[in-house]
Every structure is written in structure tokens, then in C-alpha cells.
Amino acid sequence: MNKHVTPKLNRRTFVIGTAAAGAGLALGLDIPFGGPKVVRAADGSPEVNVWVVIRPDNTTVVRVARSEMGQGTLTGLAQLVAEELECDWSKVVTEYPTPGQSVARKRAWGDFSTGGSRGIRSSQDYVRKGGATARVMLIQAAANEWKVPASECTAANSIITHTPSGRTTTYGKVVEAAAKLEPPADVKLKDPKDWKIAGKGLKRLDTVEKTTGAMIYGADVKLPGMLNAAIKDCPVFGGKLKSYDEAKIAGMKGIKKVVKVGDSAVAVVADTWWHAKTALDALPIAWDEGENAKVSSESIANWLAEGLDNAQPAYIGNQNGDAKAAIASAVKKVEAVYNYPYQNHATMEPMNATALYTPDKCEVWCGTQNGEAAFAATLEASGLPAEKCEVHKLILGGGFGRRGMTDYVRQAVLIAKEMPGTPVKLLWSREEDMAQGKFHPVTQCKMTGAFDADNNLTALHVRLSGQSILYTVRPAALVNGMDTAAFQGLSPSGDAAIGYSVPNLLVEHSMRNPHVPPGFWRGVNVNQNAIYMECFMDELAHSVGQDPVEFRRKLMSKHPKHLAVLNAVAEKIGWGKPAPQGVYRGIAQVMGYGSYVAGAAEISVIDDGKIKVHRIVASTDPGYIVNPAQVERQIAGSFVYGLSALFYGGCTVKDGKIEQTNFDTYDSMRIAAMPKVECVMVPSGGFWGGVGEPTIGVAAPAVLNAYFAATGKRIRSVPLKDQNITFA
């Protein structure tokens, strides 16, 4: 078990501890005298079930399979287990089960994937049942000892009380007996309105280590005898490594080996990473760049623009009525073309993984959003079977979707395979991280709206053209070739449903896949789709002289949850009331990841080119809220990520390569530009939506609509830096 949050953790015991766990010592079967099986954690404490280990001192160890990358899921999932378990929250610690252990136990911990804002919503049911099941077993064990009916006993704060007699015992005292009991077939979960631990803004469980420098990220792993590697992959995607001149760096300090990695990359392995990186920078490398070297941002933009032509084939993602006919015969027509660029995740911690390979065992230490995918990559790259592989997950220095990919894991294993018995840590430079991203895809969109003589919107045609993520990343998820995720926020139903009813609607996608590898980037397709829809809604409203909120409301009567968050934001920002002198407002709403969100911005603009974002109001209805303090932080953070992309982002392609190399050319928002973010949470219950991503969708359109209100100028292209607009 990787223990990342324990009271007295120091670096040395951490690394040794995880190394020991990797040797398969974490779990053992204890079958005394042929009795019931008890599975034990590394320290000998019994599992009540896979989610709950209780130590004799009443410490509750909650297992969390999803990854913690800052979003607070680690704490939220522990709250849900603890709520049902009725344990003492002050004695809760968490552990990551390893993917290898999970596979060996028939996927006992279920899905490890942590993306799509699924961390809590997709596992809440079974982790709560895990907590409830353990509680029932612990109470039963106490009742058996007292020879009383379990129904006469209650549990709270890790203490079990026999109500009639007043006798008490603790979880730590009965856990050995509880672990031998058959789990109940069915358990009843609490009504969320009775929650005491869940639903509260409790402090995160991982904060102290993150303020003292003690938290170990993948980049910080140390193993005995470990070497360090720096890598360069062909900067033109799809290109190959032709040759490198190792003799030119012979004699440079610390070099141990130069390794070809796959058919497109070369790595230098050295005693320190600084030596490895210095030597790699000096290594002459020749690439076979191939045809993709002819591709540029301009050629991509031209290709996508062709896809806006209705004569080109397109997948239909949502349709009712006959939008094309209604537009053709409309009294009034409004049309606008928008675009959204590639974006790099730019996690603060560059990609990295440490691997130790021998013909009998391959172990990997890394931050990953998907432990099982990292495990699969380890198997594939090492060529070893599952029982000879293990992945030890570490806390992530940012994920945002990038660490759901396993390219860096594969590379680390391939390098380690060239040096059997020696652990090698592969760390990407920031420049490599910028060059070898899995980029938020590029798209364009032609929006067309039609009105009747009474200024009613009669038709809306959304014509998307651009890259599909699933086409490259998960082709099996395409539906007859169509990427349904391309319609996030515009879908007829589901967890990213459109919030407007228009008599004639057509939403379609002309798929065009340039060679730049796409990836899931916080908010994914909600980002651009919300700009297209919400900025155009603003355009439509202004084109008929209507208030943008009133205009939307008329289209939203059949979408009460979408409307509720829009109304919540409008009220809180003071929509319809005078703003302070020189301050202008914009608003947007969207649904994504099962949650309904809206946002409004108050900005002022100096000389047309400098925007001061004073205030953001954001609302969310994710159904249930497990930790409001963390939800608030996710919302505020999503605006930082979204506005960084709007103002400073955008990755461009020249000669087939990404041009941006570091934060000097791909800047990120600083504290000076941070607006005050106010959250209005309106959880309506009955469903579980995500939190980490949805609100990013409203960040850009709210600000862009406010910019129009301030200047009368419509911006339909991202990033703003390309139009000489920046933060004031």
C-alpha cells in the first residue's frame, strides 16, 4: 500500500515502505486453524473490507482507488466512507491500493480512472456501501461478544454502544472479530440530509505535507542506486528518430548510457537529472520528421474552415425540426464563426515516472490519473505478465487530464529495461512537456440563428469542425464513427445536455483530425462549446435588442435545472441592477459532467486592450456536495485555468511542431489578475454530478460577453493575447 497521508511520514520510510509494498508484502492471508480468511494490511491490521482497515489504536485507514491531483477527491471519498462507517474522523488516514493488488484481487477496488470529474460521482455508491458494510460487521462483532442482538447496538465516532446496558467498546477492539464475519448481503445508506462528516467543509487530509515540503511527488522519488533520465521525443508528431551522435557527448560528467526509446525518442541516463539534461541538450540528434513537418496552424485552420461548409459531411449530434430550412426562410438571420486553439495542460510537475526492471519484476512509481492504465502500460512495455508488474501511485503535481495518458510510463519502462536491476527516474523538462503534450483539440464553429418577425428564435444551427479526442485516444468509443463527446454541452440529453429548446435545432460535427495528438484537458469539449453557444446567445439577444438573461430564460422553460443556476448567478451578481461605474457584466451557463453550472463576470476595460476581472459569481448544481470548501476551491481554480487559457493560452503549430516551449510563451495567470470568486451552490439532490471541470466552461464566455458589454466589440477567437488584449 502506498501510504501517502500518515501522521509521522518521512521521506525515507515512505520510499522504503512503497518498495516493500511492491514486493507483495502489503497483503497476506491469515487463515488460523482453518478458520475464516482475514486479509491484512502491511502493518498486520485487518481489513474489514477492501475499503476499510482498522488499527488497534482505532485509526481508520480508508482505501482510495481514485487519484488525488489537487481536486480533493482523496478527502471527499474518505468523508463518504467515514460517514457510513461512523468512525472518528480525527483518526482517519488514507491509502492508495495498488493496481497490481487490485488485479490480483479481481479488481476489488473497481475503476482507478480519475478523469471526467468522476472521482466521487462514479464511486460514491460502492465506497459508501463499503463504509456501511464495515459498520454493520463491527457492530455485529461487538454484539456477538456481548451476546446481545446487534439491533440493540449503535456506533458513533468509532465507539459501539449497547444502548440498554450502556456498555461500550471500540472499533479497534472488535476489528479482529469483525474481519472474520460474513459481510451483510445488503446495507441501507444514509439519507444525505443526515450526513455529519460528508457534506461538510472539512479540512483536506493532505495539507500539512504540502506546506512543509514533505509530500513526495513522482519527481521526488528516490530509490537506492537510482539513476536519472532526460528524454527528447521527435518534436514533429509521428516522426521518427533517425540518428544521434553519442561520441559528441562522451566524457560529459555523470553519463551512464544513451538509450533509444521506441522508434521516436532518445534518452540520456546519468547520475543526476541535471547531468542527463545537460548531456541531452548537447547531443546532436537527427529526426526523420516525415510528412507532418509540412503542417502549420494556418494549414490546420484552412482545413477546419472547409468543414464549416454545409456541403461537407458531418455527424449529427442533436437535431429537432428542420434548422436549415427554417434558416433559409427566416425573416432575420445572424451568423458568426468562432474558433478555439490547442491548449497544453502545463501541470506544474512535468511528466515523470520511475521504473525498476528485472526479468522477474517490473515496478513503476508515478503520478497517474489512471493507475490501471499505467499498470497496463507497464505490462506492455516490460513484456512481463500482470503478476510480475506493479505500479505505485504517488500524489500528482497537477493532472487536468494529462496524467490519464501513459506515454511517460511506457518511456520510463523502456529505458529501465535497458538497465536491468537499476531504478531509473525519467523526468521531462518543461520544454519536453510543452512539445509532447496531449493537446486540447482545435475546433472552429459556425453559429447561425434565425428569427421570425416577432424576434422569436426559430432556428439554431451549430456547425462544429475540428478534432476528435476519442478518434485518437479511445476509437472504440466512437459511435458509427461519431465522437459523441464532441457535443458536450450541446447534447439532447445525458450529463452534458443543452439547456435551450429551439423549434428547429441542428448540432453537427465535421470531424477533422490533424496530426497533433489530442487529450482530455480540464473541461474537455465543454470549453469551446460553451464559448460558441453562450457568446452566440449573447449575440442573438443583442441582435434583437433583448437582455441576454431574459432572452435565455425564454428558451429554458423546459430546462429548470439549467435555469435555476442561471437565475442564481444573475441574482447574486445583481443582473438588471446598475453595476459600479465603468464595470460591465457578462453571463453564461452550461451543463457538463452531470452538473448544471452558470457564471457571471464583472470586468472593466482600459484602452480596449486591458481587462480587469473584478468579480466572478459561479453557481453549480452537482446534485450532492460532499465537501463545500473543496467545491469552492475547484470552482475558483477552474476560473484560473479557464481564464489563463482564454488570455494567455493557445498552442500553435509550425513545421509540424508545437511552437510554445515554456511559460514564457505559454503564460499562466498570476495572483494579481485573480478576481474575487463567489460561489452559489444549489445542490438539488437526486443525482451525482462532477465538480472539478464543469465550471471552467462558463469562465471564458462570461468574460467575453462582459467585454462586449464594455466595448461593443465581439471576440470570437482565443487566445486574447493574439488580439493584444491582456489582464490589466
Next chain:
Amino acid sequence: MANLTINGKTINVDVEDDTPLLWAIRENVGLTGTKYGCGIALCGACTVHVDGVAMRSCGVTVSEAVGKQITTIEGLASNGALHKVQQAWVANDVPQCGYCQSGMIMAVAALLNEKPKPTDQDINEAITNICRCGTFQQVREAIHAAASA
């Protein structure tokens, strides 16, 4: 070879003179709380104190650091008690992924040494660290909390 004084201890490190202080701290001294983010002194994840001044250690060479008092995040607490900035960080639950926070905390600690009661404008000018998670709202609150602690 160079003698570096880090967190009050003098340590002999076997590195070239032009090695960035960041990498000497992380790889030769073994203190990994100081993070690599960009290598071009832009993001601030590697911020340490050099003679009490917040500096981006990826942009300082080992030879420039010789003879100076270097403090890293691991040396900020004293006598087993967290520094008031760290305490404010814990009380305000500031970190998300946490990777940038060592540098952020070091930058703030230096700011408070210079300006014990910084205004929002002082904060805007002095704290230029990048945080991709977007903790800035909590960072600002925690700075004011630490200043009034």
C-alpha cells in the same frame, strides 16, 4: 565541489560551479521540497531564500550561492513549530495539488519579512508564482491571516 549552507548546515556538494542551485538542493543535498517547474526562473516553484531574499533557485548557480545562507521549505519551520505562513496555509487549507506551494510559501515568507502587513497591491507585485490549480484566492486570504497572526 562547493560548500553550501542550507537550513543552517554546511554541506559539501560535488557539483560543477554552474549547476543551478535547484538541482544541487534536490539531487545532491536530497531536499526535494523545492520543486522544478520551468527552469527559467518564471514559475517560482523552486523559490528559496538566499540571505533572506526570495530567489528562484533554478536561476542561481551553486557558485553564486557559496557563502550565503540558504533556506528551503524544509528549513522554514523552527524548533518543531511551523512558520506562521505554513500555519496560515494549514488553517486556510490553501494547497490543491501542492506542487507550487513550497515556492509560494517561501515567496510569501520573504514578503512578510520585508512588509509585515502587505496590502493587496503589495501581494500582487511581490507574489508572481504560477499555480495552475488556481489557489490564489486562498493564498491571498492566508497571507493576510499570517500577517495578522
